[in-house]
Amino acid sequence: MIPALLVLLGCELAGDALHQMVGLPVPGPVIGMSILAAALAFRKGGASSGSPITGSLEQVAETLIRHMGLLFVPAGVGLVAEIDVLWSEWLPIAAGLIGSTLLSLAVTGLVMHWSIRRRAARRARDTVQGVERG
Amino acid sequence: MIAIDHLWNSLGATPLVWLVVTLAAYTAGSALQRACGGATLANPVLIAITIVAAVVVVTRTDYTVYFTATQFINFLLGPATVALAIPLARSARLVRENLAGVGLALLAGSVTSTISGIGLVWLFGGSRTVALSMAPKASTTPIAAAVSSQIGGIPALTAALAIVGGIVAAVVGRTMLTRLNVNDWRAHGLAAGVAGSGIAAAQVAERNELGAAFAALGIGLNGVLVGIVVPLVAQYWKS
Numbered sequence: 165m166i167p168a169l170l171v172l173l174g175c176e177l178a179g180d181a182l183h184q185m186v187g188l189p190v191p192g193p194v195i196g197m198s199i200l201a202a203a204l205a206f207r208k209g210g211a212s213s214g215s216p217i218t219g220s221l222e223q224v225a226e227t228l229i230r231h232m233g234l235l236f237v238p239a240g241v242g243l244v245a246e247i248d249v250l251w252s253e254w255l256p257i258a259a260g261l262i263g264s265t266l267l268s269l270a271v272t273g274l275v276m277h278w279s280i281r282r283r284a285a286r287r288a289r290d291t292v293q294g295v296e297r298g
Numbered sequence: 299m300i301a302i303d304h305l306w307n308s309l310g311a312t313p314l315v316w317l318v319v320t321l322a323a324y325t326a327g328s329a330l331q332r333a334c335g336g337a338t339l340a341n342p343v344l345i346a347i348t349i350v351a352a353v354v355v356v357t358r359t360d361y362t363v364y365f366t367a368t369q370f371i372n373f374l375l376g377p378a379t380v381a382l383a384i385p386l387a388r389s390a391r392l393v394r395e396n397l398a399g400v401g402l403a404l405l406a407g408s409v410t411s412t413i414s415g416i417g418l419v420w421l422f423g424g425s426r427t428v429a430l431s432m433a434p435k436a437s438t439t440p441i442a443a444a445v446s447s448q449i450g451g452i453p454a455l456t457a458a459l460a461i462v463g464g465i466v467a468a469v470v471g472r473t474m475l476t477r478l479n480v481n482d483w484r485a486h487g488l489a490a491g492v493a494g495s496g497i498a499a500a501q502v503a504e505r506n507e508l509g510a511a512f513a514a515l516g517i518g519l520n521g522v523l524v525g526i527v528v529p530l531v532a533q534y535w536k537s
Contacts, residue, residue, distance in 0.1 A: 233343040246452055
């Protein structure tokens with residue numbers, strides 16, 4: 165568990181350092197996540213190579229992600245300090261939240277669907293041509 | 299009553315009370331969701347925030363006192379965000395196989411969410427602070443809150459918006475996409491991950507494994523993308 169924590173905190177620290185030194189607009193933990201994901205994906209044998217560190221890293225990561233909801237509570241309670249904003253701007257907040265969520269759902273789903281169908285159509289056409297040529 | 303007041307005055311100043319209250323509220327929230335048969339609307343995080351906020355208000359505790367006491371819980375958000383790399387790396391194969399589609403859909407969905415979020419708040423007369431709090435809300439909550447505090451939004455508001463937005467996406471997502479004739483699990487999963495992060499993704503994950511993988515992919519990649527796109531938009535949008 166300790167080596168796994170070391171990896172996670174080390175990546176976060178590296179991300180924070182890059183964020184401060186290079187002035188990247190991306191938050192430190194997000195840079196840390198990208199570093200770790202790249203390291204895992206490009207390593208020999210892929211993401212699950214079965215080394216002991218990977219095993220405990222997967223365990224610790226799974227625990228943290230499963231209980232991530234709890235970790236938001238302290239920040240979320242900060243809403244009590246912002247109750248005036250919620251009260252005076254409830255309409256733009258509600259409109260922006262519902263509107264942008266629905267729009268983004270529709271756009272992502274439609275573009276992905278369109279691209280899958282286009283690829284499937286192209287593959288079918290290639291197969292037909294291959295058969296005709298053969 | 300005097301005895302209780304006295305006890306509260308001496309205990310209320312220690313972190314222990316607030317750690318216990320927070321854990322108890324979250325446990326109660328999880329139990330309540332189980333009692334409701336796992337209903338999306340009975341979100342344990344929202345329930346926990348409501349309970350703790352009520353305790354903070356009733357005991358007239360300053361929010362900074364509560365936050366200082368529970369700093370340890372909040373600190374774990376950093377490593378938990380980094381931990382998202384593990385499911386993301388696991389789905390690297392899916393990205394390679396669907397590179398163009400995933401890339402296009404992700405970019406389109408993410409930019410739509412950011413721009414329409416800012417635009418709608420502005421259109422309905424909201425303030426710049428609220429618009430900036432809205433912009434990163436589609437990404438997973440820790441990333442959304444981190445981006446929000448960096449660009450001058452209110453992190454607590456963004457965290458709440460991210461959770462409620464996830465609930466909205468989970469409740470209407472499947473019906474809406476089916477009406478739009480989107481019938482591929484990969485598209486459903488990616489859309490849930492991009493627009494509604496963890497909460498909407500869980501909804502898809504229950505039904506289909508391929509959908510779950512694409513939802514995880516949407517959460518991870520959208521987290522990175524929001525971290526890049528939203529600060530840039532905020533930089534150029536100076537009114």
